[in-house]
Amino acid sequence: MGIRERLSGNEAVAVAMRQINPDVVAAFPITPSTEIPQYFSTFVANGQVDTEFVAVESEHSAMSACIGAEAAGSRAMTATSANGLSLMWEMIYIASSLRLPIILNLVNRAVSGPLNIHNDHSDAMGVRDAGWIMLFSENNQEAYDNTLMAHRIAEHPKVKLPLMVCQDGFITSHSIENIELLEDDKVKEFVGEYHPEHYLLNKKEPIAIGPLDLQAYLFEHKAQQAEAMNNAKEVIAEVAADFEKLTGRKYSFFEEYKLDDAEIAIVCMNSTAGTTKAVVDKLREQGVKAGLLKIRMFRPFPAEEVAKSLEHLKAVAVLDKSDSLNGMGGALFEDVTSGMYVSGKSVPTINYVYGIGGRDTKETDIEKVYTDLAEIAKSGKAENPYRYLGLRREGE
Numbered sequence: 001m002g003i004r005e006r007l008s009g010n011e012a013v014a015v016a017m018r019q020i021n022p023d024v025v026a027a028f029p030i031t032p033s034t035e036i037p038q039y040f041s042t043f044v045a046n047g048q049v050d051t052e053f054v055a056v057e058s059e060h061s062a063m064s065a066c067i068g069a070e071a072a073g074s075r076a077m078t079a080t081s082a083n084g085l086s087l088m089w090e091m092i093y094i095a096s097s098l099r100l101p102i103i104l105n106l107v108n109r110a111v112s113g114p115l116n117i118h119n120d121h122s123d124a125m126g127v128r129d130a131g132w133i134m135l136f137s138e139n140n141q142e143a144y145d146n147t148l149m150a151h152r153i154a155e156h157p158k159v160k161l162p163l164m165v166c167q168d169g170f171i172t173s174h175s176i177e178n179i180e181l182l183e184d185d186k187v188k189e190f191v192g193e194y195h196p197e198h199y200l201l202n203k204k205e206p207i208a209i210g211p212l213d214l215q216a217y218l219f220e221h222k223a224q225q226a227e228a229m230n231n232a233k234e235v236i237a238e239v240a241a242d243f244e245k246l247t248g249r250k251y252s253f254f255e256e257y258k259l260d261d262a263e264i265a266i267v268c269m270n271s272t273a274g275t276t277k278a279v280v281d282k283l284r285e286q287g288v289k290a291g292l293l294k295i296r297m298f299r300p301f302p303a304e305e306v307a308k309s310l311e312h313l314k315a316v317a318v319l320d321k322s323d324s325l326n327g328m329g330g331a332l333f334e335d336v337t338s339g340m341y342v343s344g345k346s347v348p349t350i351n352y353v354y355g356i357g358g359r360d361t362k363e364t365d366i367e368k369v370y371t372d373l374a375e376i377a378k379s380g381k382a383e384n385p386y387r388y389l390g391l392r393r394e395g396e
Contacts, residue, residue, distance in 0.1 A: 002180035002181060002182060002183075002247065003180065003181040003182070003183065004178070004179075004180060004181075005178075005179050005180075005181050006176050006177070006178055006179070007140060007144075007176060007177070007179050008035070008140065008172075008173060008174050008175060008176050008177075009107075009137075009139075009140040009143045009167050009172035009173040009174070009175065009177075010032075010033070010035035010036050010039065010107070010173045010174065011035070011039055012140045012141070012143055012144040012147075012179055012181075013036050013079070013105050013143055013144065013147050013165070013167075014035070014036050014037075014038075014039035014040045014043070015039075015144070015181060016144050016147040016148050016187075017036070017040050017043075017077055017147070018040065018043045018048055018049055019148070019182070019184050019187035019188065019191075020075075020077075020147075020148070020151065020187065020188075020191050021049045021050065021051060021188070022049075022051055022074075022075045022076060022077045022103075023051065023052065023069065023074035023075045023076065023194075024051065024052045024054065024065065024066065024069035024074050024075070024076040024077075025037065025040060025044075025051050025052075025053050025054070025076070025077050025078060026053075026054035026056050026061070026062045026063075026065035026066050026069070026076065026078055027040075027053075027054075027055070027056070027062050027078050027079055027080070028055075028056050028057070028058055028059045028061065028062045028080070028084065030059065030080055030081050030082065030083065030084035031081065031109070031117045031169075032081055032107050032109060032117065032119075032169035032170050032173045032174060033079045033080050033081040033084070033105065033106070033107035033109075033169075033173070035173070035174075036079040036105055036107070037053075037078075037079055040053070041053055041055075052069075058087060059080050059084035059085070059087040059088045060087045060088055060090070060091060062078050062080065062084075062088070063078065063088040063091035063092065063095060063102075063104075064091050066078050066095070066100075066102045066104075067091060067094060067095050067098065067100055067102070070095075070098075070100035070101065070102050071098065071100060071199065071200050071209045072199055072200045072201045073196050073199030073200065073201050073202065074194075075151065075155075075194040076100075076102050076103075077102070077103045077104070077105075078102070078103075078104050078105075079104065079105040079106070079107065080104065080105075080106060080107075081106065081107045081108065081109040081123060081169060082108075082109035082110060082111045082112070082117075082122075082123045082169075083111060083112050083123075085106060085111075085123045085124075085126070085127060086111055086123070086126065089126075089127065092127050092130045092132065092162075093130050093131065094210065095132075095162045096130055096131030096132055096161055096162050096225065097131065097221070097222075097225065098209060098210060099160040099161060099225070099228070100160075100162060101151070101154030101155045101159070101160055101161060101162055101163065102154075102162040102163075103147070103150045103151060103154060103162070103163055103164075103165070104132075104162065104163070104164040104165070105143075105147065105164070105165050105167075106123065106124060106164045106165065106166045106167075107166075107167055107168075107169045107173045108120065108121050108123055108124055108166055108167065108168050108169050108270065108321075109123060109169040110122055110123075110356065110357045110358065111123050111126060116357040116358065117169075118169065118170060118357055118358025119168045119169040119170055119171055119321075119355070119358050120321045120322050120355055120356050120357060120358065121166075121269070121270070121320070121321040121322040122322040122323075122356075124164070124166050124298075124322075125322045125324070125330070125331045128298070128299060128331055131161060131162075131225050131229065132161065132162045132163060132164050132299060133153060133154065133159075133161055133162070133163040133164070133229070133232050133236075133297075133299055133300070134163075134164055134166060134297075134298040134299035135149075135150070135163065135164070135165050135166065135236075135296060135297060135298070136166045136167075136269040136270050136295060136296055136297075136298055137165060137166060137167040137172065137270065137296075138172075138255075138270060138271055138273045138274055138294060139172055139177060139271065139274065140167075140172055140175070140176075140177040140179050141177070141179050141180065141249075142167075142251075142296075143165060143167040143172060144179060144181070145243065145247070145249060145251065146165045146251075146296075147165050148182070148187060148190065148191065148243070149236075149239050149240065149243055149251075150163045150165055151191050151192075151194070152190070152191060152192070152235075152239045152242075153232065153235050153236055153239050155194055155196075156231075156232075156235045156239075157197070158228070158231040158232075158234070158235060159228050159231055159232045159235050160228060161225070161228050161229065161232065166269075166270065166298075167270065167271075168270045168271040169358075170358070171270075171271045172270075172271050180247075182246070182247065186246065190242070190243070190246055229299070229300045230300060232300050233253070233297075233300050233302065236253070236297055237252075237253070240252065251296060252296065253295075253296060253297040253302040253305055253306075254293055254294055254295045254296055254297065254302065254305070254306065254309070255273070255292075255293070255294040255296065256291070256292075256293055256309055257273075257276075257277055257280060257291060257292040257293075257294065258280055258284060258290070258291045258292065259291035259292065259293055259309060260291075261289060261291075262289050262290060262291025262313060263289040263290075263313060263314045263315075263377055264288075264289065264290055264291070264313060264314060264315045264316070264317075264370060264373035264374060264376075264377055265290065265291040265292060265293055265310065265313050265315075265316055265317075265373075266290075266291075266292050266293070266316075266317050266318075266319060266366070266369060266370070266373075267292075267293045267294075267295065267306075267310070267316060267317070267318045267319065267332065267336055268292070268294060268295070268318075268319040268332075269294065269295045269296075269298065269321070269332065270321070272319060272321065272354075272355070272361060272366075273292060273294035275361060275362070275363060275366055276292045276294075276366050277292060278363060279363050279366040279367055279370065280292055282363075282367075283367075283370055288370065288374070290370050290373075291313075293306065293309055293310065295332065298332075298335075301335045301339070302339075303335065303336075303338065303339025303342065303343070304339065304343055306336060306339050306340075307339045307340045307342075307343035307345045308343070308345075310336075310340065310345065310347055311340075311343075311345040311347065313347050314347070314348070314376075314377035314380075315347065315348045315349075315350075315373040315374075315376040315377040315382070316336075316347050316348070316349045316350070316373070317349070317350050317351070317352055317369045317370075317372070317373055318330070318332050318333040318336050318337075318349060318350070318351050318352070319332070319351075319352050319354055319369070319389070320332045320333055320351060320352070320353050320354070321353075321354060321355045321356070322353070322356070323353045323356065327386070328386065329351035329353070329385070329386045330351060330353050333349075333351035336349065337349055348376050348377075348380060348381065348382035349382060349385065350372070350373075350376065350382050350384075350385045350386075350387060351385055351386055351387060352369060352387050352388065352389040353386075353387070353388050353389070354388070354389035354390055355389075355390070359390050360390070361389070361390060362390075365389055365390050368389070369389065
């Protein structure tokens, strides 16, 4: 029987961390993720965990400390947002290339400049190809659940890659919702203990971490990372199945909401899915066959599975909460359309960049997308596939 609580997304993640009781947490404050290490530090001070909490001088140092801890054989966690992740950028790549299963809770926020502390996905999209597994969370419950599953995924022998759990800054991180927590003993049993095969403090096996890796080896090592990322799909599914047996809460690579018989659908991530579900329900009452595909697992990207789920539709809109500034739409749109093309599926698909810098995305905005999709479904043509949603025009 779960424990009923009311927590913000940041509190929920901090509670998950307390239940996991990692060996090391290293963190530096940055809005809107600051509360995660702040709440966790109280658990350290109160003796509820025996974690070594390292208050570092920058986010670069936070990830460096986590790398050192994991390389030594410890379980390490951290949290950050936006420019904090940018400052970690060098170490983000090093963590994945060293195959260290660090867990990072990324509270998504616009990356400066100009300075903006509100939500979009530009921080996550900036490191999408850095070799980290990336799970996105629609609400506080999912942020908590994804954090509980994270170590089981990242530390698996077939994977051994770092993992970041994403949630929308302020929208979920600071909003209080009803949530169901697991009992502490069940979490500890589910997550298990960490016993790395190779680590620096193993005196029986002296090893080097981060050696020079030139032409003769780097290519093969990068291919091994790619193989591990591919392996992560199977492991993510296995861990989710175990989690469902424990909690009754089902998680897949993505969620299909009223998609089976839909004719038009939106693809999106994180909290926008909640708004979209409300619009889908409203449109269904009006006889419109609208649906939603909510991406949970962004890296590795489930291209083949997404293509199969969308192939029966007459029109699709992919919503990106960041702009790749490439003249070809956002990152999620590129992944979806690439997956469709490679799988031989042809559905008129358009992209909307939306919500930049925390711009509100209302039900009326989502309704407009479905209205556009209905017109595309009638004509079978997607004119101007690269669009903005909620952008003020000159004079407005």
